[in-house]
Amino acid sequence: MRRGIVVLMVVVGFVLQATAFFFLAAPLGTPTAVRFSEPRLPFAPLLFIVGIMLVFSAALVYELLPDRGADEG
């Protein structure tokens, strides 16, 4: 259960980072128009940061979330 949540957090964190970086933020490429300066979704940069924080929060969950059975040993 705990491991599942941790893996999910890491995966979602990286997916969020990649999605924000490649698809939601300002387009990649040679800036030839104003759209290259604007994110496609407002606050996309914040989503990128949230993705990073989610990955590192997984360590907190891994250590703090009780895992019955495993801990009793």
Added chain:
Amino acid sequence: MVTRNVTLPQQAGRSPSGWYATIAVLVALIALGIYAYSRELSEGMAVTGMRNIGPMGGATWGLYITFVVYFVGLSFAGISTAAVIRLARIDRLRPISRMAELLTVITLALAGLAILADLGQPLRGIVNLFRYARPQSPFFGTFTLVISGYLFASLVYLYLDGRRDAWLSEQTAERHLGFYRLWAAGYRDTPAERERHDRATFWLAIAIVPLLVTAHSTLGFVFGLQVGRPGWFSALQAPAFVILAGVSGLGMLAIIAAAVRRWLHREEELTVAIFRWLSTALTILLLTYLYLVVVELLTNLYTGSSRERDVMSELLFGEYAWIYWGAVGTFVIALVLLLVRAALPSLRSAVWPVVAVGGLVNLGAIGKRYLIVVPSQTKGTLLPYDEGSYTPAWTEFALIIGLIALGVLAYLLFTRYFPIVELPRPATSEEKEAR
């Protein structure tokens, strides 16, 4: 069951002589910084020495950004040392691990505050950064990835690494039990918890290393990728940033370790071997950095454009020469001191040369950071403007002094309420019986 045979926490709850006087001085300096910032908020950036580049003949980045770069540099050695200790399992360096982690957290927070000070409209700056910034931009990498991602990761690392000591402190301390209990968060030091903790911090350390290299390189890229700014545009900026960050950070770590060793009487844990390791690491990094300085100097003087050579000549012989040669001088003296320490048997077990080196390289690092930030703005314009100038105003000095005082205060308070050197694990009753 755990025996209570460890004096915990180190000096916690005690007020050494001069404690309150030190706190009062630090609080007064912080108040001065707050007053300076209040002037800046009410009067605008005109109360600083910063002016627009070009028509107003000034620099838009000054002392604040100099110290942003310096603080972020200090943070590098902190968490990288902690990560290396964990990943390479260098157990004899573990006593400096928490000092390094705390150094990272505090200096990153100071860097964030220095950025806020540099923004004329801090609230607008923060909101718009998260709203419009380009994650592909070095600015984003530096001012958000570093401050939010890297700081968050370091806080998680510091928190998890301190849980066992919080639990140990809770067992023996008479005061602040709620604080220790909250930090320990149910930790009981069972074999399963220890194994889980080792696994978590191992992977955390692995995840932090690429993040910190990326973060520090992007700080170099903020300057190094600016093709239209002579003095900044260089492929060496990123590696030089990382190396100088290591130099200044390890130097600061040596100073902190020596202070803890002396004032908290941790001679047993903070052995001479630790300072020997620090001096060896500093020697290697200093040699590498001086090599990069020479390479950059030769490249710019031999093949640089005329504007590039102008900026370089200002550094070598002009207005900024005293800072340049002063900084290079401190690095050379520090290197000589390290080599003499290594060569003379009578000095090999001395701690003071490493502390002196720490002070020298940090002075030099501040000078070099200033030279990276300012001269290219005042002397490196490609457009036909007159040469500019920049002199920091008292508000800038006061704010930076206030920030440094805040950092020192935070470090002192942490040290007073939490073991700054990792506590030895007390023997369990089973282990005692086994003996």
